[in-house]
Amino acid sequence: MNAPANQIPLQSATVGSDDEIDLFELIAVVWNGRRVLLGLMVTAVTLAAIYVGLTPKLYNASADIYPVNTIQLALISPGFSADAENRATGELSPELLFNTALMKLHSENMAEQFLSTTGAQVNPQGANPQTAKQFLDALSVSKEKSGTRAAINLHGTQPQETATQLKAYLNFVSQAVIVSVSRDLLAALDASIQYIDRSMEQARQQAENKRLDKAAVLAEAADIAAALSIQEPRIDHLAHTEVTPFNDKLYLLGTRALQAELAALQSRKQKDAFIPELRQLEAAKSALLMDAEKVRQHQTSIDAFTLPASILAPTQPAAPKTALILIAAVVIGLIAGLVTVFVRQGIRAYKIRTQSAYMAGYKKEILRREGHYAVL
Structure with missing residues (x-):
């Protein structure tokens, strides 16, 4: 007897495991994208250093x-x-x-x-x-x-x-x-x-x-x-x-x-x-x-x-905050790099799943045709 059209077929317990986050996979993704990550961090730090260098010290x-x-x-x-x-x-x-x-x-x-x-x-x-x-x-x-x-x-x-x-x-x-x-x-x-x-x-x-x-x-x-x-x-x-x-x-x-x-x-x-x-x-x-x-x-x-007897000339600039700006640049570069790596990995995974689904459908169509010809 055929199942109703709106009935959801049972899936195996191993299917849901694909959506779970694997720490080792994340590390592998970050490692594979280390060049992009380091490149964005270096870019952010370089831009911050240029800003600090060009900004007059107060x-x-x-x-x-x-x-x-x-x-x-x-x-x-x-x-x-x-x-x-x-x-x-x-x-x-x-x-x-x-x-x-x-x-x-x-x-x-x-x-x-x-x-x-x-x-x-x-x-x-x-x-x-x-x-x-x-x-x-x-x-x-x-x-x-x-x-x-x-x-x-x-x-x-x-x-x-x-x-x-x-x-x-x-x-x-x-x-x-x-x-x-x-x-x-x-x-x-x-x-x-x-x-x-x-x-x-x-x-x-x-x-x-x-x-x-x-x-x-x-x-x-x-x-x-x-x-x-x-x-x-x-x-x-x-x-x-x-x-x-x-x-x-x-x-x-x-x-x-x-x-x-x-x-x-x-x-x-x-x-x-x-x-x-x-x-x-x-x-x-x-x-x-x-x-x-x-x-x-x-x-x-x-x-x-x-009045004070004398006012000493300051030796350290009050602005810009060089250390704070560089730390912020590192953090921003790190975040931008991680986002870029994960987005790129997501796009790759999406392409692979699309291609796999297409290949699976293509194989089914071939098998269907082969079965039809065998019956004839």
Whole structure:
């Protein structure tokens, strides 16, 4: 009885073994394709070596900067921080200078000033003149979370020139920050001094108004005393009477005392001596003037941050990573070689199976024809 058309015939247990991976066969395939494998690996390594040779080597000059200590900053810190109204002139701290300097380091305007002012137009990354953007692209600033240290790095193809330029830029930024902070500090001190001057002028004007008022009161009292013929103060008049400069009993002092006090008041020359708050204002102004002079004198002798004594030129390039590139080339060449060997072996195996199937079909056809002829 014939089997149904869609029935799958039984196969022997040895048929499935053809699809299993044989380690020795894999090794044999790799060994047979060793020339292709080695050729691709050598090609990849050669291309990597050419790339490394043609790529300019970048060197990394680095420096660590720290905030200045309080003792150094005391040279320009105000010693008197308030005037008559206890108005602060500003607070100067190492942290303020340090953070301001870190912001200025990545300022394009600061980089342009540095390149134009110092004439540092040599490009560490090439022979062409360097722009501010190129300079900032080569510069990196990394600040610790503690805020007590920052690492500054500059990349360039010329080790010594890169280290020299980094040192010059740090000095330039430090001095620029000090000049800017000193200018702001001097402006705050000058504003406080002007405020004190206005307060002193106001105090003098108020004292002058009081003097004129008192002179008018004394003159009127003297006229009253003269009209009443009171030349000298009488005990019986003053026994139970309170006499003050601003009440209507002042005339009881008599014309002689009133005219003498009026004459002294009108001829007074040292008017500041009778203004008590003026001395305090003058002391505040004197302290602020001393602070301003201290800032002008020492603003060029301190730094915004602690600079390294010197920056050593790097001896080993930071890029390209020669060893890493060559290792990657070997790995890529190995992978490409293995893929090529296995693909080639697969194509060969496919051709062999196709050819075998064709030959098997051809033989069956011959046998069928031979059997047909035998029957006839």
